[in-house]
Amino acid sequence: MTDTIIKVDLSQTPYENDMIHNRWHPDIPMVATVKPGADFIVECYDWTGGFIKNNDSAADVRDIDLSIVHFLSGPIGVAGAEPGDLLVVDILDIGVFPHNSWGFNGFFSKKNGGGFLTEHFPEAQKSIWDIKGMFTRSRHVPGVGFAGLVHPGLIGCLPSASLLETWNAREATLIATNPSRVPPLANPPFAATAHLGRLKGDARAAAAATGARTVPPREHGGNCDIKDLSRGAKVFFPVYVNGAGLSMGDLHFSQGDGEITFCGAIEMPGWIHLKVEVIKDGMAKYGIKTPIFKPSPIKPQYDDYLIFEGISVDEAGEQHYLDVNVAYRQACLNAISYLQKFGYSAAQAYAILGTAPVQGHISGVVDIPNSCATLWLPTGIFDFDINPGAAGPQKMIAGDVDVPLAPDL
Incomplete structure (x- = not known):
């Protein structure tokens, strides 16, 4: 029997x-x-530590203090790992807790984190997704269902003291360029909720004052939100401290490329089965x-897509x-x-683009002045035909049922 080392x-x-x-x-x-x-x-909490509930109100998404996240399981030491090595992590399996077979997707309000399209969706909303085996559906988004590609949104190793100092310095410099921006340009250390x-003791107080927030990806891995880090994936992490210090969390049942709603996958607690090796001096x-x-x-097997293009011209027509x-924002909006x-x-x-297995591609970066980005939407996730045709678009389901996302009440 494989041991569960963190519960x-x-x-x-x-x-x-x-x-x-x-x-x-x-x-x-x-x-x-x-x-x-x-x-x-x-075992892992969901990234909010259970703050978001299975109900029809987005008040929890509106009110969450984002300085508490992400809650990570670890750090786990690997015997013999030293700075300069590579930690090889095999994701053998990953899954949902049987007693908690649901997940959530949310849009944070612009005042509290926002998202990729926050100017278009400035208020908090959420959708609940019921998980049945490999598949999921939502009472808030009718007419669509799909197989999940379960993965950790966040996994990485502890930084060295010098790397942490580099992170804090460069992010502080960025924040200083527009310190009052909403949402902020970056999230500095915040001791109160660390x-x-x-x-323990004085060491804890010092670390709380300088510990890096977990929101962005960085050199060590972190919050990369790569949906293909699922069963059978292998990751090679740079090691920066003795023992490596592997931590993980932010499990997703499914996600579209880009995690564009920020709380943008189907977020869930769950478990992950790993194996580790070390490549000495691998860096x-x-x-x-x-x-x-x-x-x-x-991977979920969808082989028919509608592909939406976007170019480097924004909503106001500015080049x-x-x-x-x-360009990717325009593809999403299209x-x-x-x-x-x-x-x-x-x-x-x-919500569909944030949760379903859509693909995002950089399709062209050399044809000045416009990059071309594309969003690939699998047609097979819908209960009806979404392809263009002479008869025009049919409605999502019989009776034209209108079920809104849970609002910000």
């Missing part, structure tokens, strides 16, 4: 569990140590300074130079506009 109790808050942390800092103590070649199971596992051997990975061989961010013709609200269409 969570969903009836308790993550702050009551000393095998959980919500900041990155090299002084956070390892909560378990494994040997190279070992496999083990880790959870640092088993770190120098392979010239690696950020993680690389081999994707899962298991940008080879801006892929603007897909949302299209789905509205079939009876979906703009919010329901946005």
